[in-house]
Each structure stands twice: as structure tokens, then as C-alpha cells.
Amino acid sequence: MNWNAKLIIHKNEQRIAVFFDKDIDLISRLKKLDDARWSASKKVWHVPASEHNIRRFNIIPKPTHSLYNVEQIEKFRYWLSSKRYSESTVKTYIEALKSFLLFYTEKPIAEITNEDIIVFNNEHIIKNKFSVSYQNQIVNAIKLFFSTIQSRQIEIDAIHRPKREKSLPNVLSKEEVKQILDAHSNLKHKTMLCLIYSCGLRCGELLAMRPHHIDSKRNIILLKNAKGKKDRIVPLSPKILTLLREYFIVHKPSIYLFEGYEKGQPYKARSLQQVLKLALIKVQISKPVTLHWLRHSYATHLLESGTDLHYIQELLGHSSSKTTEIYTHVSTKNIQQIKSPFDDL
Structure with a gap:
């Protein structure tokens, strides 16, 4: 068969392109x-562009150090996995490191310096208007990669770390939340959205729940291996318990509390997002609401009803109280009581 292959950059990722005349067997x-x-x-x-594929397609590395870079990236992936980093963190760090090393394919890793990272920051991240969070992910990935796999320190303090954007969490009114939760007649869809708001859950926490995590005798829900690999408990609303009992009778979940079309498989995050999107369309809310808005709204409504900030921190599973304190900036309870001097004119 007549074909040839070469390394290419496609969508900010190193791949192997295979060129050949149309051949059904090869395809x-x-x-x-x-x-x-x-x-x-x-x-x-x-x-x-894995090491195996580079050999499979007989690609001879040029002075681009591509094969070595691929090997180092795989070593980093293996190290992250061995340290039990979450799957999403591993993926984020690997993609961040790949984009950096692809920028310097002509330069050996051993010769990369702080100055190169500053150039990458200006000529790639800022130039392409990537987000502040993406920029910090790159810096974190580079720092960890060089300190573990390369056994040398990159002076991160010398690199321009961006200031985090101080954006406030998006919060819905109680009336808007009620509209969204009442939008669906489908019992499963309604129960999932209600559970997210009533317990302040992350999307992943809801989809990982299993039937035995519901403790109806103690009126709590156990969240296993939540963000940061920390278990926590949240109170179970009597209204939610009634809804869950109805849901159990109708759907009879086996392994996961909410399962998709395949029995025993968890409901898909993308499908749950579509459930919310459909609810917004039904009640004609045009705000770009996400599932996380329901969690933000839960925390803010708790604060406005007088719940102590420390308890809210525990319920949300925040490691730092500073993370929870941001809700004090969106709570309108005290702000609404302030009288404008304009009223006295």
C-alpha cells in the first residue's frame, strides 16, 4: 500500500497524519x-502521536525531539495517575503540558527556562486571549512536570501569574428556581434538578450517587469521593424524600441513583445539561443558567435565611472558608435594607 505519515499539530494537539490514495481496506x-x-x-x-504509533508508522523523529516529548508526557500521565489525581485533573494537566511542549518542539526540554515560559505566556496565551484559569492551569502543569519528571525546579515566582478574576457567582431568585424545578413533568428530570438545588450538589456528585447513599432514617445523603476525594453528608429535605420515594417506585434504579438508557450505567452529564436547557426554554428564562447556578443559588439562599457561613462551607464541601465567603457578596438580604441617600433629596 502506498501511504506516508508525518507529525502534525491539529487543534492544539500533536497527531500523526496518514496520507494515502483512497483505500477502503486501509480506512x-x-x-x-x-x-x-x-x-x-x-x-x-x-x-x-503516542510512542507506539510513532513506531507503528515508521516516523523517524527529526531534531524536534517529538518522540522524547511524547515519552515525557506519558511519564507525567503515569505519575499523576499513580498519585491518584482525578481523571479530569490528569486530562487538564496533560493537555496543558502538551500545548506548552508543542510550542517548543524545536527546543529540547532540558534547555527550557523561565524565560521560555514567559514568552509562551505572552505569545500564545495572551495573544490568543485564553482565560486566566487556563493560564494558571498551564503554570501549575509546568511546575509539577519539571519538579517531578524532570527533577528540576522552574522558578514559578518569576513567571507572570495572572490575578484571578474576581467574578461573583451567578444566583437565581427563589421564584426563578421554583419555575425551573416545576418545568418538567418527567419524574426523573424533575427529581435530578430538585436534588441538585435542595442539597447544593455538583453535577458529578449527583451522577455518582447510588441508592444506598440515601439514608432516609437519618434524613441525610452521603456523598462519596466528592471533589478533593472528600466524603461529606448533606441534609435530606422531607419534600425531596417524598419525591425520591415516588421516583424509586417508578424507575427502580439498580446501581446508580440516576441511570441512562443502559441499565447500570450513570446518567450522562451532557444529557443532564440538556434537561436544564429544556426547562429554561419551557419557562422562558433567557439567562445563560448552568447546573452550577443551582448550587450557587442554594448557598446564597441559605445565607439569606440566616444559616451560619461555617455550616454552609461544610455543606458545600469547601476546604477554605474564603471560597464560601464569596456568597456574602451576592446575598441581597442586608443590601436591600440600605436606604439610598437619593431618597432623602
């Missing part, structure tokens, strides 16, 4: 490879 074989994709923009089939 069929490519499709069987892990993460093989067709690029409509580049008009080419491409596969991950």
Missing part, C-alpha cells in the same frame, strides 16, 4: 485504532 484498518479521526478541514486521517 477500515485505521478506524480500528484508538482515537483515529478524520479531519474535514485537513482532509486527512490522523491518530494520536
Whole structure:
């Protein structure tokens, strides 16, 4: 078969492009490879630039140090996994490190300095208007990679770390929350949204719940391996318990509390987002509401009803009280009592 392959950059990721005249047999074989994709923009089939694929397609590394970089990235992935970093953190750090090393494919890792990171910061992140959080992820990934895999320190303090944007959490009124929660007649959809708001859950925490995590005798819900691998308990509202009992009778969940089309498999996060989106359309709320807005609203409404900030911190699973204190800036309870001097004119 006549084909050739080369390393390419596609969507900020290093891939191996495979060029050949149209061949049904070769396309069929490519499709069987892990993460093989067709690029409509580049008009080419491409596969991950893993060490195995580099050898499979007989790519001879040029002075770009590509093979070495791939090996180092895989070592970093293995190290993160061995330290039990969450799957999402591993993915975030690996993608962040890849984008940095791709920027310096012509330069050996051993020669990379603080100055190179500053150049990358200005010429790639700022130039492309990437977010502050993305910039911090890059810095964190680089720092950890060099201190563990490369066994040398990068002086992070010398790198321009951006100031975090001090944006306030988005909060809905109780009336808006009620509209959203009442929007669905579908029992499963209604129960999922109600549970997120009534307990201040993250999306992932809801979807990971299992039937035995509901303790109806003690009126609590146990959240296992929540963010930061910390278990916590949250109070179970009597109204939610009634709704859950109705849900159990109708849907009879087996392994996960909320399951998708496949029995025993958790409901998909994307599908849950669509459930919320449909509710917003039904009640004609045009705000860009996300599932996390319900969690923010839960915390703010607790604060406005007089719940101590320390308890709210425990309920939300925040490690630092500073994280929880942000809700004091969006609570309107005290602000609404302030009289404007304009009224005295």
C-alpha cells in the first residue's frame, strides 16, 4: 500500500497524519485504532502521536525531539495517575503540558527556562486571549512536570501569574428556581434538578450517587469521593424524600441513583445539561443558567435565611472558608435594607 505519515499539530494537539490514495481496506484498518479521526478541514486521517504509533508508522523523529516529548508526557500521565489525581485533573494537566511542549518542539526540554515560559505566556496565551484559569492551569502543569519528571525546579515566582478574576457567582431568585424545578413533568428530570438545588450538589456528585447513599432514617445523603476525594453528608429535605420515594417506585434504579438508557450505567452529564436547557426554554428564562447556578443559588439562599457561613462551607464541601465567603457578596438580604441617600433629596 502506498501511504506516508508525518507529525502534525491539529487543534492544539500533536497527531500523526496518514496520507494515502483512497483505500477502503486501509480506512477500515485505521478506524480500528484508538482515537483515529478524520479531519474535514485537513482532509486527512490522523491518530494520536503516542510512542507506539510513532513506531507503528515508521516516523523517524527529526531534531524536534517529538518522540522524547511524547515519552515525557506519558511519564507525567503515569505519575499523576499513580498519585491518584482525578481523571479530569490528569486530562487538564496533560493537555496543558502538551500545548506548552508543542510550542517548543524545536527546543529540547532540558534547555527550557523561565524565560521560555514567559514568552509562551505572552505569545500564545495572551495573544490568543485564553482565560486566566487556563493560564494558571498551564503554570501549575509546568511546575509539577519539571519538579517531578524532570527533577528540576522552574522558578514559578518569576513567571507572570495572572490575578484571578474576581467574578461573583451567578444566583437565581427563589421564584426563578421554583419555575425551573416545576418545568418538567418527567419524574426523573424533575427529581435530578430538585436534588441538585435542595442539597447544593455538583453535577458529578449527583451522577455518582447510588441508592444506598440515601439514608432516609437519618434524613441525610452521603456523598462519596466528592471533589478533593472528600466524603461529606448533606441534609435530606422531607419534600425531596417524598419525591425520591415516588421516583424509586417508578424507575427502580439498580446501581446508580440516576441511570441512562443502559441499565447500570450513570446518567450522562451532557444529557443532564440538556434537561436544564429544556426547562429554561419551557419557562422562558433567557439567562445563560448552568447546573452550577443551582448550587450557587442554594448557598446564597441559605445565607439569606440566616444559616451560619461555617455550616454552609461544610455543606458545600469547601476546604477554605474564603471560597464560601464569596456568597456574602451576592446575598441581597442586608443590601436591600440600605436606604439610598437619593431618597432623602
